[in-house]
Amino acid sequence: MTSTISTSTRSLDAASVARCIDHTLLKPEATAEDVTALIAEAIELGAYSVCVSPSMLPLRIPAGADLKVAVVCGFPSGDHHSAIKAAEAALAIEQGADEIDMVIDIGAAKAGRFADVQADIAAVRAGIPTPGVLKVIIESAALTDAEIVAVCRAAVAEGADFVKTSTGFHPAGGATVHAVSLMKQTVGDRAQVKASGGVRSFNDALAMIAAGATRLGVSGSAALLSGATPAESAGDY
Incomplete structure (x- = not known):
C-alpha cells in the first residue's frame, strides 16, 4: 500500500494504535474456544x-x-430484510454487545436506491438503545465515489456513529486510503470512520489513521502491532 503518512501520525506508538483496533474473528469455522483465545489476546x-x-x-x-x-x-452480504437486521442488532445488544457493525443493502446502493439504504440503516438504529454504537459497513470497494458519498450521507442522517469501509469478505477488496479519506470528508464531525479489510501492517494502520480512520478492523492484530519499529513502539517520532 502506497500512501503519505503524516509526521503527527508517525508519532503514534503501538499501544496507541492498539486502542484503535477492533480485534476481529468472523471466520465461519470459528469456535467458542477460538473466541476465548481472541478475547485473551x-x-x-x-x-x-x-x-x-x-x-x-x-x-x-x-x-x-x-x-x-x-x-x-x-x-456479510447485507441482503437481509431490515426487520431481521433490526432484530439481530437488538438481540445482540441484549446479550451484551456494545457496538453493532451492520452491512448495508449493497445492491440497493448500486441501483441508486439510497432512500432504501437509509431506511435500512434507520431500522437498525432504532433497535440499538443508547449508548449502543452503530457502525455502517458500506463495502466501499464495490461502490463508486458518488455512491460512497451518498451512502455515507444516508448513514449520518440516521445517526450512525461510524461508517466502515468493508466486511473483508467481498471480492472487490477492502479498505483503501482513498475510500477512508472520501468517507471522512463526507461525514466530517458527524461520524467516525472505521477502516477494515486488508489492514495488515503497522504502516497500513498509520496510513488509514492519517486518512481519517479512528477505528481499525484487524484480524491479525498481533502481527500488525509487532511490525512497529522500535521508534514507533517508543512513540518518539
Missing part, C-alpha cells in the same frame, strides 16, 4: 474491542478488563 494487546459473529454471544469478558464487544449484523 485482545486484552494482552490492549485492543479497544473484539468483533465477533452474533452466535458467539454472550461473551465472557474478564472482570475489570477494558474491552468492548462489537457484533456484526446482516453479515
Whole structure:
C-alpha cells in the first residue's frame, strides 16, 4: 500500500494504535474456544474491542478488563430484510454487545436506491438503545465515489456513529486510503470512520489513521502491532 503518512501520525506508538483496533474473528469455522483465545489476546494487546459473529454471544469478558464487544449484523452480504437486521442488532445488544457493525443493502446502493439504504440503516438504529454504537459497513470497494458519498450521507442522517469501509469478505477488496479519506470528508464531525479489510501492517494502520480512520478492523492484530519499529513502539517520532 502506497500512501503519505503524516509526521503527527508517525508519532503514534503501538499501544496507541492498539486502542484503535477492533480485534476481529468472523471466520465461519470459528469456535467458542477460538473466541476465548481472541478475547485473551485482545486484552494482552490492549485492543479497544473484539468483533465477533452474533452466535458467539454472550461473551465472557474478564472482570475489570477494558474491552468492548462489537457484533456484526446482516453479515456479510447485507441482503437481509431490515426487520431481521433490526432484530439481530437488538438481540445482540441484549446479550451484551456494545457496538453493532451492520452491512448495508449493497445492491440497493448500486441501483441508486439510497432512500432504501437509509431506511435500512434507520431500522437498525432504532433497535440499538443508547449508548449502543452503530457502525455502517458500506463495502466501499464495490461502490463508486458518488455512491460512497451518498451512502455515507444516508448513514449520518440516521445517526450512525461510524461508517466502515468493508466486511473483508467481498471480492472487490477492502479498505483503501482513498475510500477512508472520501468517507471522512463526507461525514466530517458527524461520524467516525472505521477502516477494515486488508489492514495488515503497522504502516497500513498509520496510513488509514492519517486518512481519517479512528477505528481499525484487524484480524491479525498481533502481527500488525509487532511490525512497529522500535521508534514507533517508543512513540518518539
